[in-house]
Amino acid sequence: MSKIYVTGIGPGLYEHMTEAAKASLADADIIIGYKTYIDIIADLIGDKEVLSSGMRREIDRCEKALELAQQGKNICLVSSGDAGVFGMAGIMLEVVESKHSDIEVEIIPGISAxxxxxxxxxxxxxxxxxxxxxxxxxxxxxxxxxxxxxxxxxxxxxxxxxxxxxxxxxxxxxxxxxxxxxxxxxxxxxxxxxxxxxxxxxxxxxxxxxxxxxxxxxxxxxxxxxxxxxxxxxxxxxxxxxxxx
Amino acid sequence: MSKIYVTGIGPGLYEHMTEAAKASLADADIIIGYKTYIDIIADLIGDKEVLSSGMRREIDRCEKALELAQQGKNICLVSSGDAGVFGMAGIMLEVVESKHSDIEVEIIPGISAxxxxxxxxxxxxxxxxxxxxxxxxxxxxxxxxxxxxxxxxxxxxxxxxxxxxxxxxxxxxxxxxxxxxxxxxxxxxxxxxxxxxxxxxxxxxxxxxxxxxxxxxxxxxxxxxxxxxxxxxxxxxxxxxxxxx
Missing domain, CATH: 3.30.950.10 (Tetrapyrrole methylase, C-terminal domain)
Structure with missing residues (x-):
């Protein structure tokens, strides 16, 4: 069963990222995020598929994450700082809830800004x-x-x-x-x-x-x-x- | 020059600890903390010297940390969650300030509770x-x-x-x-x-x-x-x- 991680990558420097955050990137088939944050973790992504988009495209990113998860892919949706503080955790869960999906969503906390x-x-x-x-x-x-x-x-x-x-x-x-x-x-x-x-x-x-x-x-x-x-x-x-x- | 790390070890599971937190433990000569938190990180301490004490001994721990740092030891004072949120960061800085010490103190943030x-x-x-x-x-x-x-x-x-x-x-x-x-x-x-x-x-x-x-x-x-x-x-x-x- 595929799942969606919503991962707080922390403030930016890798040393302030957690193992759980890195593991969620490693477990994902596709990594989705705001371009600036994708750039921050570029060295950790390897040759995985990446979908990055600009600011204010948060709902699009979450809908895409859900669509791809429903096709059987593990998704890591990245968020800077803590995903649960003005980050992507809420909107991802809202999208899953509004579509009555039963895809598993796991929130990985990060060091908040x-x-x-x-x-x-x-x-x-x-x-x-x-x-x-x-x-x-x-x-x-x-x-x-x-x-x-x-x-x-x-x-x-x-x-x-x-x-x-x-x-x-x-x-x-x-x-x-x-x-x-x-x-x-x-x-x-x-x-x-x-x-x-x-x-x-x-x-x-x-x-x-x-x-x-x-x-x-x-x-x-x-x-x-x-x-x-x-x-x-x-x-x-x-x-x-x-x-x- | 010796220094004092005040390290937020995160909530408990190692996967939610940061690299910087682990590096501060590795760099320390002596690890100081409340016994419960020392127990949590036991596997990461190896054979380093440890000073653990009970609840409500916060000032003692900080004074000891400063005394040992002044003797040339690197100290890691551990705090659960984020060291800066109801943790040990404040009291350690207060002790250093009150004693007019110039020992370097570095706060390592952690995932807060x-x-x-x-x-x-x-x-x-x-x-x-x-x-x-x-x-x-x-x-x-x-x-x-x-x-x-x-x-x-x-x-x-x-x-x-x-x-x-x-x-x-x-x-x-x-x-x-x-x-x-x-x-x-x-x-x-x-x-x-x-x-x-x-x-x-x-x-x-x-x-x-x-x-x-x-x-x-x-x-x-x-x-x-x-x-x-x-x-x-x-x-x-x-x-x-x-x-x-």
């Missing part, structure tokens, strides 16, 4: 946190705004996915404005570009100054809670868990 | 979510309560760490009561015990009935948002991202 960026920054996610995508392509901006208010009100650490793209350059500024109603201007903010990929870079700044930094669709933005601080060398962010040293 | 549990449940974390620990050992219960209210108000998917232990059997009931003010009683809830470990098990239930299920300190509880649904076979939870099928 938030966890990868946090490791680079030090330890910003050590206490309760929220993960919010600032992309309003599939979500009404009003919903995102409401969630930013709630995240601020609850003094959560905040990880922002899709903080900025050419199509929506101002969402990050609106997010900053909302969060400044709840968080101090000097709240530490870490911005990691290409976390755990080649050419990784990061800055640690403040909520007030965060929009002076370069932020794009390859960036993860992590905003501290009221207890988050920056180390003396200015190189790491730490959110204390509450231990008494 | 929430991501592991989500993969087992299907795709519950596909949209904005919060991660909250219900342990009030280090955090005032009032803060946790406030965050539960905010998480409910924002219609976030909610991952609950440390949902229940013998010392605090009622926190999960109080959390349920708060969330029922904001979320429908039939909101899907997934409870995964030993996610991505041997003897993994899970149930999918509802917010109203969740406390009829077995929940303990090895459990991760994931509560859906207003759009989360359960598949026809009752085996998976999906939080839609918003694609129009």
């Amino acid at each position: 938030a966890n990868a960026a946090a490791a680079t920054l030090g330890a910003p996610l050590m206490h309760d946190y929220v993960v919010i995508s600032l992309s309003d392509l599939l979500t009404d901006w009003e919903v995102i705004e409401k969630r930013l208010h709630c995240a601020g009100e609850g003094d959560f650490v905040i990880s922002l996915y899709n903080p900025k793209s050419k199509g929506r350059p101002h969402n990050i500024e609106m997010a900053q404005e909302i969060l400044l109603k709840y968080k101090a201007p000097e709240t530490p903010v870490g911005i990691v570009r290409n976390a755990k990929r080649h050419d990784e870079s990061y800055v640690i700044t403040t909520l007030k100054k965060m929009n002076e930094a370069e932020i794009d669709m390859f960036s993860m933005v992590i905003i501290g809670n009221s207890k988050t601080y920056v180390t003396r060398d200015q190189l790491k962010m730490i959110t204390p868990r509450g231990y008494q040293l | 929430a991501n592991a549990a989500a993969a087992t449940l299907g795709a519950p974390l596909m949209h904005d979510y919060v991660v909250i620990s219900l342990s009030d050992l280090l955090t005032d219960w009032e803060v946790i309560e406030k965050r539960l209210h905010c998480a409910g108000e924002g219609d976030f998917v909610i991952s609950l760490y440390n949902p229940k232990s013998k010392g605090r059997p009622h926190n999960i009931e109080m959390a349920q009561e708060i969330l029922l003010k904001y979320k429908a009683p039939e909101t899907p809830v997934g409870i995964v015990r030993n996610a991505k470990r041997h003897d993994e098990s899970y149930v999918i239930t509802t917010l109203k009935k969740m406390n009829e299920a077995e929940i303990d300190m090895f459990s991760m509880v994931i509560i859906g948002n207003s759009k989360t649904y359960v598949t026809r076979d009752q085996l998976k939870m999906i939080t839609p991202r918003g694609y129009q099928l």
Whole structure:
């Protein structure tokens, strides 16, 4: 019986990929994914059949995966980071469910972009946190705004996915404005570009100054809670868990 | 120059560990950790020196790690799941910072318990979510309560760490009561015990009935948002991202 793996390949560098992810690539007859992610794992694919496509073709990719699985092929649908966090896991399961298919789907977790960026920054996610995508392509901006208010009100650490793209350059500024109603201007903010990929870079700044930094669709933005601080060398962010040293 | 790795070994099964995590174990002269996690990676340790200790000895472990690193040893401090999510990354960095040490600390990310549990449940974390620990050992219960209210108000998917232990059997009931003010009683809830470990098990239930299920300190509880649904076979939870099928 054929199956579909939806595989989180992690942030990019192979060393942060799991054995299970590699095994799912090895077990697949056909590998399907967004071109950028296929390129990342090119060395692991060998001479397997590959179907890559551009952004915003997520439903097409899943329908193709299901069609080929029904023809008896094992499919590996790749997703960057963790497949279950703004990745391909949900839409693949939705397609299988909507077509009343009984094809087996296995989700292989990966290191998420938030966890990868946090490791680079030090330890910003050590206490309760929220993960919010600032992309309003599939979500009404009003919903995102409401969630930013709630995240601020609850003094959560905040990880922002899709903080900025050419199509929506101002969402990050609106997010900053909302969060400044709840968080101090000097709240530490870490911005990691290409976390755990080649050419990784990061800055640690403040909520007030965060929009002076370069932020794009390859960036993860992590905003501290009221207890988050920056180390003396200015190189790491730490959110204390509450231990008494 | 010696260094300290703080390594997220992932949920437990080796197949969900990364190469970087294994490399940090291999590079260490001494491996330090909570006994349960040391046992999990026993096969990977070989004949290296190991210092294991019981629960709630986190500061001791970090101070020992720093002391030994200052003596020229490479240390691997192991943490289950992701070291940066309620793990050892923060406290290790705090100890180094408080002692004004310049020992290098590298955080190796791992598959977090929430991501592991989500993969087992299907795709519950596909949209904005919060991660909250219900342990009030280090955090005032009032803060946790406030965050539960905010998480409910924002219609976030909610991952609950440390949902229940013998010392605090009622926190999960109080959390349920708060969330029922904001979320429908039939909101899907997934409870995964030993996610991505041997003897993994899970149930999918509802917010109203969740406390009829077995929940303990090895459990991760994931509560859906207003759009989360359960598949026809009752085996998976999906939080839609918003694609129009």
